[in-house]
Amino acid sequence: MSMSGCAPDDPLAGCTPLAREPLSAEQAVAVAPMLKAVADPVRLRLLSLVLSHQDGEACVCDLQPAFDLSQPTISHHLKVLHDAGLLHREKRGVWVYYRVRPEAMQAFLTLFAAVPDPLAGAASATTAGAPA
Numbered sequence: 001m002s003m004s005g006c007a008p009d010d011p012l013a014g015c016t017p018l019a020r021e022p023l024s025a026e027q028a029v030a031v032a033p034m035l036k037a038v039a040d041p042v043r044l045r046l047l048s049l050v051l052s053h054q055d056g057e058a059c060v061c062d063l064q065p066a067f068d069l070s071q072p073t074i075s076h077h078l079k080v081l082h083d084a085g086l087l088h089r090e091k092r093g094v095w096v097y098y099r100v101r102p103e104a105m106q107a108f109l110t111l112f113a114a115v116p117d118p119l120a121g122a123a124s125a126t127t128a129g130a131p132a
Contacts, residue, residue: 018111031111034104037084042067043077047086050098057099 023031038044049066050058060074067074078098081087086104090097 016110019113034084034086034108037080037086040077040080042069042074043081046074046077047081047100050087051100051105057097059095059097061095 038047045066046063049063050056053062060071060078063078064071064074075096078087078089078096082089082098086101087098088101090099
């Protein structure tokens, strides 16, 4: 594997923008579970709620009122996000607190980083020379 792309042991580490270098088959297999995890509307909302919660962490008891779902169902969705590498969890007494892994959010930003639109530059150059 090259120095760019995503590391095989942690698919979120060292990701390169997709527009700069295509993913290998192995990298795509490693990144797909993370994308699948956030593709579910409940999990996407949970990720958002944890991110925006006071101090950036929350337990199921904090999140359950936002859903018409049982505590075990919410815990299952949080486990999927954790297993995909998107959440860190810490047990404190009887509660488990979840925090978004900052490196996961940074990796998503990097992976889907915008690239300049080559047509946008050509269009502005064409209109720049046109008479008014």
